[in-house]
Amino acid sequence: MSVGPVQMLILGFEDPKFTGEGLAELARLGDEGVVRLVDLLAVWKDEDGNVMVLQDTQLSKDEAQEFGAVVGGLIGLGMAGDEGFEAGAEAGMEAMEDQHLLDADDVWYAADAIPNSTAAVIALIEHRWAIPLRNIIAGAGGFVLADEWIHAKDLVAVGVMAAEEAEAAEPTSA
Numbered sequence: 662m663s664v665g666p667v668q669m670l671i672l673g674f675e676d677p678k679f680t681g682e683g684l685a686e687l688a689r690l691g692d693e694g695v696v697r698l699v700d701l702l703a704v705w706k707d708e709d710g711n712v713m714v715l716q717d718t719q720l721s722k723d724e725a726q727e728f729g730a731v732v733g734g735l736i737g738l739g740m741a742g743d744e745g746f747e748a749g750a751e752a753g754m755e756a757m758e759d760q761h762l763l764d765a766d767d768v769w770y771a772a773d774a775i776p777n778s779t780a781a782v783i784a785l786i787e788h789r790w791a792i793p794l795r796n797i798i799a800g801a802g803g804f805v806l807a808d809e810w811i812h813a814k815d816l817v818a819v820g821v822m823a824a825e826e827a828e829a830a831e832p833t834s835a
Contacts, residue, residue, distance in 0.1 A: 662727045665792045666808075667699060670784045677705060677780040684717065687786075691719045697787040699728065702763040704771040705780040712772045718760050729757030 733753015737745035
């Protein structure tokens, strides 16, 4: 099984208005092989403090265990070489028997952390589109030197810094 890069996305919502559109879009992207929802845990606390939980995945039980074996094996490899790979793969497979990396039993932690009328969502999203590109790069002898996401707020920050630098460089009149 090839595993693409996995992004952990943590979102907060004030007075959430969930309509199912987000899950539908993830399903569409999954059907097209662009991304795959490895795990999702949503915790919503209503205005009275009642907690609702949603957990979802696009992995079948077999896919989840295979995914767990790959992830566990890689962690084990880093810990103890080839022996660690075997032990890690077994542990990872067992950990994914319920098809989830995020443990719904730990929801209390998120529920305690968020105020009433808010929600928190943790999503593990595998970027399947990147697998063929990664393989081509590796086949050509390439490797990652840096890996960062640039968000809109990062670009705004660059603009603010550029404006400050331009202002500081302007000659002052005496």
